[in-house]
Amino acid sequence: MDFGFTKEQLMFKQEVLRFAKKEIVPRVQEHDLASAFDFAAFRKMGEFGLLGLHLPETYGGQGADVVTTVLAGEALGEAGVDGGLTLAYGAHSFLCADTLFRHGTEDQRRRYLPRLCTGEWIGCMGLSEPDAGSDVAAMSTEAVRHGDRYILNGTKMWITNGPIADVAVVYAKTDPGQKHAGISAFVVEKGTPGFSAGPPLIKMGVRTSKTSELIFKDCAIPAANLLGREGEGFLYAMQTVEWDRSALLAPFLGSITYLLKRCAEYAKGRVQFGRPIGHFQAIKHKLADIRIFGEAARALVYRIAWCKDQGRPLNHLEASVAKLFIGDWSLAVTNDAVTLHGGVGFTHEFDVERIFRDTRLAPIGGGTSEIQKMIISKLM
Amino acid sequence: MNFDFSETLKQWFAALVEAGKDLAGLLELEEADEKAAASGLRQGLARLAALGYLRVQTRQTDGDKNGVLALMGAMEQMAGCCPSLFLATEYSTRVFGRAVSAWGSAAQRTRWLDPLAEGVLVGAVALSEGAMNVENEPLATRGQRRGDKITIEGRKQSVVNAPAADVIAVAGSLEGEPALFLVPRAAAGLTVSPRRVTMGYAGVLIADLTLEACALAPDAVIAVPDMARMLDGLRFWENQVLVAAALGQMRMALDAARDHAKTHRSGGRPIIAYQEVGFKLAEMLTLHQTAQWLAYRAAWAAEAAPKEAQSLTLCAKIFATEAAERVCGSALQILSSTGYLKGHPAEVAYRAAKYGQIAGTSTEIARVRLGDEAMGWR
Numbered sequence: 001m002d003f004g005f006t007k008e009q010l011m012f013k014q015e016v017l018r019f020a021k022k023e024i025v026p027r028v029q030e031h032d033l034a035s036a037f038d039f040a041a042f043r044k045m046g047e048f049g050l051l052g053l054h055l056p057e058t059y060g061g062q063g064a065d066v067v068t069t070v071l072a073g074e075a076l077g078e079a080g081v082d083g084g085l086t087l088a089y090g091a092h093s094f095l096c097a098d099t100l101f102r103h104g105t106e107d108q109r110r111r112y113l114p115r116l117c118t119g120e121w122i123g124c125m126g127l128s129e130p131d132a133g134s135d136v137a138a139m140s141t142e143a144v145r146h147g148d149r150y151i152l153n154g155t156k157m158w159i160t161n162g163p164i165a166d167v168a169v170v171y172a173k174t175d176p177g178q179k180h181a182g183i184s185a186f187v188v189e190k191g192t193p194g195f196s197a198g199p200p201l202i203k204m205g206v207r208t209s210k211t212s213e214l215i216f217k218d219c220a221i222p223a224a225n226l227l228g229r230e231g232e233g234f235l236y237a238m239q240t241v242e243w244d245r246s247a248l249l250a251p252f253l254g255s256i257t258y259l260l261k262r263c264a265e266y267a268k269g270r271v272q273f274g275r276p277i278g279h280f281q282a283i284k285h286k287l288a289d290i291r292i293f294g295e296a297a298r299a300l301v302y303r304i305a306w307c308k309d310q311g312r313p314l315n316h317l318e319a320s321v322a323k324l325f326i327g328d329w330s331l332a333v334t335n336d337a338v339t340l341h342g343g344v345g346f347t348h349e350f351d352v353e354r355i356f357r358d359t360r361l362a363p364i365g366g367g368t369s370e371i372q373k374m375i376i377s378k379l380m
Numbered sequence: 381m382n383f384d385f386s387e388t389l390k391q392w393f394a395a396l397v398e399a400g401k402d403l404a405g406l407l408e409l410e411e412a413d414e415k416a417a418a419s420g421l422r423q424g425l426a427r428l429a430a431l432g433y434l435r436v437q438t439r440q441t442d443g444d445k446n447g448v449l450a451l452m453g454a455m456e457q458m459a460g461c462c463p464s465l466f467l468a469t470e471y472s473t474r475v476f477g478r479a480v481s482a483w484g485s486a487a488q489r490t491r492w493l494d495p496l497a498e499g500v501l502v503g504a505v506a507l508s509e510g511a512m513n514v515e516n517e518p519l520a521t522r523g524q525r526r527g528d529k530i531t532i533e534g535r536k537q538s539v540v541n542a543p544a545a546d547v548i549a550v551a552g553s554l555e556g557e558p559a560l561f562l563v564p565r566a567a568a569g570l571t572v573s574p575r576r577v578t579m580g581y582a583g584v585l586i587a588d589l590t591l592e593a594c595a596l597a598p599d600a601v602i603a604v605p606d607m608a609r610m611l612d613g614l615r616f617w618e619n620q621v622l623v624a625a626a627l628g629q630m631r632m633a634l635d636a637a638r639d640h641a642k643t644h645r646s647g648g649r650p651i652i653a654y655q656e657v658g659f660k661l662a663e664m665l666t667l668h669q670t671a672q673w674l675a676y677r678a679a680w681a682a683e684a685a686p687k688e689a690q691s692l693t694l695c696a697k698i699f700a701t702e703a704a705e706r707v708c709g710s711a712l713q714i715l716s717s718t719g720y721l722k723g724h725p726a727e728v729a730y731r732a733a734k735y736g737q738i739a740g741t742s743t744e745i746a747r748v749r750l751g752d753e754a755m756g757w758r
Contacts, residue, residue, distance in 0.1 A: 284751020299673035377658030
């Protein structure tokens with residue numbers, strides 16, 4: 001057993017940290033307050049090579065392993081990049097681009113991946129629906145084959161990057177009589193007649209990521225837009241869970257490191273009762289709890305990434321453990337961070353407030369904590 | 381990066397578990413009186429010595445088994461079989477043994493560590509004093525040279541293994557310099573109080589010591605380079621033991637609760653089918669696995685990243701010991717009256733769990749240290 005990283009991996013993490021601090025972080029607060037997606041930062045991430053980091057160079061990627069990809073995500077969070085932009089990056093790179101790479105034809109890969117790697121195009125994934133969130137098999141969006149086309153009808157909900165995406169990986173029932181086995185995956189481009197996105201949702205946190213419905217009304221797409229094979233869509237969607245529990249959680253790990261630094265700086269500088277509040281044990285205890293949470297979460301995420309690099313099938317129990325722990329336990333420490341800052345922690349002046357709001361998604365998005373508990377208890 | 385133990389280690393762990401379970405059934409330490417506890421400890425040590433368990437980190441064993449990470453994995457297995465035997469063994473082997481190994485002379489190492497590794501010697505370390513807090517209070521135990529002897533005066537509290545030990549390493553100072561005094565159990569001037577009755581670890585013999593004009597030969601003194609290093613080292617090894625103990629307690633309680641939830645039926649179905657029970661088990665497993673990986677990472681750092689090791693071990697200790705109390709408490713809830721019976725694994729684990737938060741670096745002091753470190757004050 002060895003928890004060490006290679007020198008190259010650590011150097012790359014430092015490069016990403018420097019890049020993010022210089023090119024993205026100065027713009028974060030402005031975009032968060034405006035609830036605006038930072039297109040320029042996203043393109044810079046593409047130029048730097050982050051958007052296709054794990055994809056082969058043939059398609060414009062960097063060919064990095066999963067552990068390196070996780071470290072890059074961690075560096076984004078550690079630099080202070082907001083949860084909205086990192087969520088958009090995750091949905092784009094892992095839920096959309098990776099699915100296209102894993103299951104797309106060579107033509108599909110050539111058409112989409114280079115554009116997604118540079119950030120010229122933005123990708124999203126449409127799986128959840130208004131009445132089919134955790135219960136994916138209950139989805140009602142249908143894709144009916146008519147000759148050389150599929151006609152899509154239905155509505156997808158909670159789609160990260162939905163309003164700004166150029167291309168979407170969409171899951172729909174091709175056999176409504178079946179549950180999971182009736183689901184297939186498709187690629188749908190912006191501008192396709194019958195395909196539209198709803199207005200951006202106004203959210204509590206991760207405000208710089210744009211979230212909306214995807215609406216399909218008699219949307220005809222070429223049969224060639226089927227991804228992989230009919231009836232295998234659910235399997236493809238579940239494969240993204242590996243990314244969801246590793247690379248998508250990685251920026252969050254980094255943001256806890258960032259949060260600890262911010263809180264420590266504040267505790268050293270804020271004077272009450274004649275001394276910095278950091279001298280009070282209660283404050284030290286809060287700092288300790290943030291550190292402990294970050295360290296505890298770290299090995300869970302690294303392990304999933306390492307297993308993926310080894311080509312091992314996802315251990316669903318361990319993946320759910322990681323998601324449940326990070327989702328549930330993050331709330332207390334981010335809440336403590338706000339409290340530690342007192343009144344200013346409740347304002348936009350300090351970004352602990354944003355991190356608290358962004359973190360509130362952790363036990364909800366990508367499978368609620370309750371769903372993780374269901375999975376774990378069934379697998380025990 | 382590699383998240384797997386080697387096959388050799390896995391086989392060794394399996395052998396330890398087999399021995400640990402045998403010993404738990406044979407010795408019944410959790411129900412033992414003082415005499416039975418002392419003799420049970422020696423029987424246990426003899427069996428564990430045969431498996432090479434007592435050589436790890438004190439007397440060289442083969443490379444694969446000698447690392448701190450391998451030790452953490454092995455301790456975790458033992459802790460989950462027989463908590464009292466585990467704790468007594470570790471305070472002897474890994475706290476006393478590592479102190480002698482780290483700071484003792486070649487002659488001292490030969491004299492004490494060989495029999496320790498063979499399972500024929502029980503050691504103890506006496507650290508805490510009246511204030512119990514070695515962070516803020518200087519040690520009052522002192523030695524003085526008188527002719528060709530060194531005499532020690534002092535009082536120590538809550539010394540694990542004191543009534544059963546052949547030798548006790550007493551932490552103090554010798555004319556202003558930090559020292560460990562190796563006091564034989566039969567030394568004149570050493571008084572061991574009656575065994576303390578404790579909430580958990582019923583099979584561990586814990587007592588206080590009084591040293592009054594306790595005379596030792598000079599070769600019974602280990603000179604330690606610096607007091608902070610000595611205290612940090614002793615606490616560090618103790619904390620590692622307590623982390624492993626917590627992992628073992630969680631495993632015991634979780635296994636018992638899971639098995640019960642799968643087989644005990646209510647309303648026509650196993651109780652695990654009810655979300656109130658299933659979700660509780662999921663939370664317990666999550667705490668256990670998270671603590672386990674944090675413990676492994678901290679143990680790995682002890683050798684691979686020493687600068688991080690102290691603080692990572694404190695993180696692991698706080699998290700694992702607090703998680704253990706929570707997991708064991710939830711197990712009792714799931715097990716209902718079955719788990720509340722004296723001697724049930726979950727009951728034994730629950731009573732033992734609190735000790736981990738108090739002993740070693742207490743969770744409160746550990747948090748202060750981590751907070752100071754976050755602010756660059758340490």
